[in-house]
Amino acid sequence: MALSACASQRSSVVVGDAVCASPVPPRRLPLPLATPVQRETLLRAGFSPEAVHIADVIGAAGSLLASRTTNEGANGQPVFNSFANNHVALSLDRGILEVQGTEASLSCQASRIAELQAELLQQQAVISNRYHFARLAVTAGAAIAGGTAGLLSSSTIANVTTISGGGLEGLLTILQLDINPSGHLRLQQNMLEEFWRAPEIPALFPQRVWRYLNTSVNPGEPTPRENIIESWRRDQLIPDAPFTPEPPPLILKRDAIKSDELESIRLLIEPVQVRVGLMARSMGRLVEELLEQSEATALNRQAPPGRRRPAAWAQALP
Structure with missing residues (x-):
């Protein structure tokens, strides 16, 4: 009875969610890439390598450069390209989303x-508890049948074998009972698999x-994806x-997963999630540098006409 109770607890647990990851609608046009000249001009204009890189990542390097281009307005005041400014702002908003x-x-x-x-851990605790009582029942019966209090001695096993009629196999089935249940992960999309395969689109x-x-920020350096895979190793x-090209079995595994394997999969996801979050920090760096340049321009406007100096970004423009 105890053995059957243990077995009844070994039914597989199935967890799934169809909304975890939905396919991303493709862009009708590819994101623009910055040219080497545009990158160099932005660097000379006072933007940091991180800011230039993230501007290129969100497809706004060209607009960022255009937004720094000014025309002379009334009273000699510079007039910025508002359309380019709006495009940079919208690109940042879209990147954050x-x-x-x-x-x-x-x-x-x-x-x-999780x-x-x-x-699975809860199920394992129940199975382990019932397995413990099942083992006590077998060993107690063996001690009584053998006329001795020795638990699982060679003579006890022989007596249990005789009484059970099932041979030694019946006892070993209980002693070797697998108390680490497995489950099924029913996720509609596997983001780790795509992260590993790295398709172009x-x-x-x-x-x-x-x-x-x-x-990467600097050409020739490992990309965040490459660094993450190296950290997994x-x-x-x-x-x-x-x-x-083929992902490790752990990334592809979805059936008969055990608790320790689930923990490993969770640890695979964690650095990807953290690194994606750091993209927002880089965008914040770009916004901060834009604000600094805008503040410098505003201060320059307040200076007497004869003492005005071109901002660093203006000097760098071709």
């Missing part, structure tokens, strides 16, 4: 993993976030082997 959406999708998948993990990652994960979450 993409970061938030990606973080929400990754958090959703992590929550489903939910399944909690279910992603289906689950927005295009600006995807460009951020697959480009370093933390022994995936095999320390040369990169292959």
Whole structure:
């Protein structure tokens, strides 16, 4: 009876959610890329490499450069390109929305993993408890049948074998009972798989976030995606082997997942989620540098006409 009670607790747990990650609608036009000349001009204009990089990531490097181009208005005051300014602002807004959406999708998948993990741990505790009582029942019966208080001695096992009629196999079935249940993760989209395969046009990652994960501030440096995969190897979450297009089994596994495997999958998701969040910090850096330049321009306007000096960004423009 105890054994059957244990077995009845081993039914698989299924956790899934169809809304964790939805396919991202593709852009009708690709995001514009900054030319080397545009990058160099923005750097000379006083923008940091991080700000120039994030402007390129969100497809606003050209507009950022155009927004710094001025025409002389009334009383010799500079007039900025308002259309370019608006495009930079909208690109930043869109980038922030993409970061938030990606973080929400990754958090959703992590929550489903945690939910399944909690279910399996609870189930394991119940099975372990019933297994403990089942073992006590067998060993107590063996002691009585053997006429001795010795638990699981060779003579006890022989007596249990004789009494049970099922041979030693009946006892070993209980002693070797698997008390680590497994579950099924039913996620409609696997963001980790796409992160590993790195398609040119992603289906689950927005295009600006995807460009951020697959480009670096300085040419020749590892990209955030490459750094994350290397951290997985370093933390022994995936095999320390040369990169292959096919993801590691852990990333693809969805059926018969055990609690420790779920923890490893959660640890795979965590650095991706953190790195996506850092994209917002880079956009904040760009906004701060734009504000600094605007403040410098405003102060320059207040100076007497004979003492005005061109701002650094104006001197750098061709």
